[in-house]
Every structure is written in structure tokens, then in C-alpha cells.
Amino acid sequence: MRYVSTRGGVTDLSFCEAVMMGLASDGGLLVPADIPDIRDQLSDFQTLSYTEIAARVMGCFIDDIPSEALETLIEKSYATFGDERVTPVVPVGDMHIMELFHGPTLAFKDVALQFLGNVFEYVLARDGGRLNILGATSGDTGSAAIAGVRGKDNINIFIMFPDGRTSPLQERQMTTVLDDNVQNIAIEGSFDDCQSILKGVFADLEFKDAYQLGAVNSVNWARVLAQVVYYFAAWVQLGSPKAFQVAVPTGNFGNIFAGYIARRMGLPIDKLILATNDNDILHRFFTTGRYERGSVHFSYSPAMDIQVSSNFERYLYYQFDQDTTRVSDVMSDFLSKGSATVNFNTVNFDDAFATGCVTDEETLAKIVETFENTGYLLDPHTAVGVHVAQKYRNSELPLVCMATAHPAKFDDVIKKGLPEVDVTHPSLEALKELPARKSQLPNAQQAVKNFIAEHNSP
Ligand SMILES: *Cc1c(COP(=O)(O)O)cnc(C)c1O
Numbered sequence: 053m054r055y056v057s058t059r060g061g062v063t064d065l066s067f068c069e070a071v072m073m074g075l076a077s078d079g080g081l082l083v084p085a086d087i088p089d090i091r092d093q094l095s096d097f098q099t100l101s102y103t104e105i106a107a108r109v110m111g112c113f114i115d116d117i118p119s120e121a122l123e124t125l126i127e128k129s130y131a132t133f134g135d136e137r138v139t140p141v142v143p144v145g146d147m148h149i150m151e152l153f154h155g156p157t158l159a160f161k162d163v164a165l166q167f168l169g170n171v172f173e174y175v176l177a178r179d180g181g182r183l184n185i186l187g188a189t190s191g192d193t194g195s196a197a198i199a200g201v202r203g204k205d206n207i208n209i210f211i212m213f214p215d216g217r218t219s220p221l222q223e224r225q226m227t228t229v230l231d232d233n234v235q236n237i238a239i240e241g242s243f244d245d246c247q248s249i250l251k252g253v254f255a256d257l258e259f260k261d262a263y264q265l266g267a268v269n270s271v272n273w274a275r276v277l278a279q280v281v282y283y284f285a286a287w288v289q290l291g292s293p294k295a296f297q298v299a300v301p302t303g304n305f306g307n308i309f310a311g312y313i314a315r316r317m318g319l320p321i322d323k324l325i326l327a328t329n330d331n332d333i334l335h336r337f338f339t340t341g342r343y344e345r346g347s348v349h350f351s352y353s354p355a356m357d358i359q360v361s362s363n364f365e366r367y368l369y370y371q372f373d374q375d376t377t378r379v380s381d382v383m384s385d386f387l388s389k390g391s392a393t394v395n396f397n398t399v400n401f402d403d404a405f406a407t408g409c410v411t412d413e414e415t416l417a418k419i420v421e422t423f424e425n426t427g428y429l430l431d432p433h434t435a436v437g438v439h440v441a442q443k444y445r446n447s448e449l450p451l452v453c454m455a456t457a458h459p460a461k462f463d464d465v466i467k468k469g470l471p472e473v474d475v476t477h478p479s480l481e482a483l484k485e486l487p488a489r490k491s492q493l494p495n496a497q498q499a500v501k502n503f504i505a506e507h508n509s510p
Pocket residue numbers: 159160161192270301302303304305306307308355356433456457
């Protein structure tokens with residue numbers, strides 16, 4: 053399988069080259085040149101384990117890692133999960149929940165980042181080279197990125213976060229990781245300050261090349277690919293129905309885009325139900341055709357508080373029948389004016405999506421109602437998905453709602469609606485006792501560069 057950029061400026065990369073490039077060098081996103089249709093093979097899937105499904109699905113998109121080596125990478129990536137089904141489906145009332153949160157940091161990003169870390173390590177060992185990963189986090193992704201590369205050869209990770217402004221729990225999920233290749237940097241400033249340092253350091257191309265800087269942002273193709281797998285696993289765990297619906301709480305369009313790929317591969321997903329919180333750029337797009345940047349609203353589902361959905365460009369590419377000129381035109385309109393309109397009549401839009409957006413009050417009400425009716429505790433992100441799913445579902449079809457975080461990660465929100473319920477997780481409790489390490493740095497690009505230079509050792 054070869055990889056190309058959505059904007060036409062990069063062509064003919066292998067899978068490993070696409071993973072190491074991350075963002076396409078022309079500013080676009082890397083996508084596979086074709087999406088294979090495997091509907092004829094699905095009847096064999098019914099007896100496969102999660103990792104066997106992963107090998108089959110990923111194998112369609114990877115031809116530069118031998119299959120035995122790929123199987124080893126997959127086994128290693130999911131051995132860190134706390135459930136043998138990796139992403140178990142559980143019945144809750146008249147629907148199903150797929151729990152994507154059994155990885156080391158209890159959020160769905162582990163599914164992708166455990167795999168990405170192993171692919172990085174494999175490629176660096178095979179081809180030589182080192183990687184210094186630099187990232188900024190307001191809380192949630194940093195810990196999953198760290199868990200993905202801790203202790204790996206030839207990789208260092210530097211994660212900046214605003215000192216004192218992430219939740220104590222989120223900070224401890226990062227700072228209690230004491231591996232030598234992990235550096236937590238508490239910046240004396242806001243999350244925006246961290247992001248502007250990040251941009252500045254990456255813009256210094258000389259520095260970037262000298263220190264082999266890389267990112268683990270949400271647009272890496274390997275992340276999307278790892279997520280495609282669990283849509284197949286959901287269908288198998290449901291007993292291979294003729295058709296089913298999936299609801300996904302959505303921010304950067306990464307998770308649900310993976311579902312869209314699975315659907316194009318022939319998995320019988322009737323509708324992908326896309327749910328946003330108040331940050332509803334995607335809901336507005338799918339109802340009006342207008343893609344327009346908003347300002348960020350802080351909500352009860354913070355991992356979905358985004359202005360722009362970074363994976364969305366990949367969807368446009370397929371909707372425009374892989375016409376890179378049209379994608380480039382829409383994206384340059386959007387980047388220069390903050391909005392772009394796609395005319396639904398001139399684009400052959402599919403009917404894959406139903407969308408809705410959810411307020412904080414509705415999110416909290418859904419957590420309370422679900423708990424009272426079924427005894428199951430939803431985290432606030434998952435509750436956003438469940439709310440929209442129950443509004444738009446076709447009750448004749450099985451429904452799976454993707455659960456993206458363990459409720460104990462967001463117990464502060466849950467307590468607002470269910471003050472008497474004690475929600476904990478042993479691995480989060482254990483963090484309170486563990487030693488922690490972080491480096492405090494001033495809000496200055498040079499200080500971060502110096503720090504990277506000092507810690508750039510194997
Ligand atoms: C990242 C995240 C999301 C949003 O996923 P996208 O791929 O950005 O759409 C939802 N819930 C949780 C808990 C997350 O960490």
C-alpha cells in the first residue's frame with residue numbers, strides 16, 4: 053500500500069515512511085492510496101481474537117513490515133491492556149457500550165498510542181536514527197503519549213504542560229513515569245504558552261533537524277489505523293449482525309474517521325452517529341456544509357474542546373473522490389478566512405453520518421439517568437455520545453456507543469450529578485503514593501531548546 057498527501061504534494065510513501073513523516077510535508081494529511089474492500093473475508097473474523105483481527109485489518113495497509121514482525125508489534129501493544137478482549141463490548145440497557153479505556157492511562161488514546169510507540173521503536177531499530185518527541189498537553193493526551201514510548205530505545209519524549217493548571221490526577225499520570233527517556237516539563241504559563249513554544253521550536257528547522265524532533269499528534273496515520281480495528285472487533289463481539297450503528301463522541305474526528313474507514317472497507321455499519329459537545333464545528337458542517345472555526349468553549353468533556361477537527365481533511369479527500377486540488381482549495385479558504393463552504397449538491401455526499409451536539413446539562417443528565425436506570429457509570433465524553441445516539445438511533449438495529457474514558461478520570465463532573473457515588477480506579481488511586489518527577493521551566497522557547505539539548509542522550 054502506498055501513501056499520498058490529501059493536497060497532492062507528497063506521493064508514493066510506504067507505511068513506515070508515512071508514520072515517520074506524521075504530517076505531510078506539503079501541509080496536508082497522509083492517506084492510503086486505496087481503501088481495500090474486505091467484506092468477502094468478514095465471515096472468517098468471527099473466531100478471531102482482537103490481535104488476530106488487528107493483524108488482518110492492519111495487514112491490508114502495511115506491506116513494509118513482515119507479517120510476523122507486525123504480529124509481534126500488535127501483541128506487545130495490547131498486552132498492556134487490562135481486559136483480554138482489549139476493547140470489550142458490554143450490554144447496557146437496550147444498547148451496547150464498547151469500552152476503549154482498558155489501556156495504561158484509562159482513555160481510548162492508548163489504543164492508538166501503544167501501537168504508534170512500538171512502530172516508532174521498530175522503524176528506528178531497523179533503519180537507524182533517533183527521535184525526540186516534543187508535545188504540549190492541557191492534560192489528557194500527554195499521559196497516553198508518554199505511556200506509548202516510555203522505556204523505548206532511541207526515543208526521548210518531552211511533554212510540556214502548564215504548571216499547576218492540569219488536574220492533579222492528570223499531572224500525576226505523567227510525572228510518576230520515571231523512565232530515563234521521559235521528561236515532563238512544567239511551563240510557568242498557560243496551555244496556549246506551551247503551544248506557542250511548541251510551534252516556535254518546530255519552526256526552527258535547523259534545531260528540528262539537529263535534534264530529530266517529531267510529534268505524536270492526532271494526525272499520524274498509524275493512530276487512525278489502530279482505531280479502525282476495534283470497529284471490526286465490535287461487530288464480532290455483537291455476533292456479526294447484518295447491520296449495526298455506532299455512536300462516537302468526537303473532537304478531532306480521529307476516532308469516528310477510523311469508523312468511516314471500516315465502513316468503506318465493507319463493515320456493515322449503517323450509520324456513524326457523530327456527537328459533539330458545545331464545540332460543534334462538525335455538527336454544523338454536516339447540517340449546513342459550512343466548515344467554520346469557532347472559539348473554544350470549556351465543557352464537561354474537555355478532550356473534545358476543540359476549535360478545528362484536525363482529521364477532517366482526510367474525510368474531505370474521500371468525499372471529493374481523491375481530488376487533491378479541491379481539498380487544497382477548501383483548506384486554503386478555511387485557513388485564510390476561518391471558514392469554507394462545501395456545496396452538498398456538487399459533492400456526492402454519502403449518508404454515513406447522523407450528527408448532534410450536547411450541552412453540559414444534557415451530559416450530566418445522561419450520566420445520572422443511565423446510572424439510575426442501569427447501574428452503569430458513563431464518563432462525560434461517553435455520555436455525549438449516548439445522548440445523541442438515543443436521539444437518532446434506529447431501534448431495529450444493534451447500537452454500540454464508544455466509551456472513550458474510564459469514569460474515574462472525570463469523577464469531578466460525575467460528583468456534580470451523583471454526589472453519593474464513589475467512582476475510583478485502583479491504578480489511579482495507586483498514583484497518589486508514587487514518587488513523581490518534573491522539571492519546571494520558564495515560559496521561554498530558548499529554555500525548552502536548552503533543556504532538549506541537555507537531555508538528548510540515549
Ligand atoms: C481524544 C478524546 C476524544 C475525542 O476523540 P477524537 O479522535 O479527537 O474525535 C473523546 N474522548 C476522550 C476521553 C478523548 O481522550
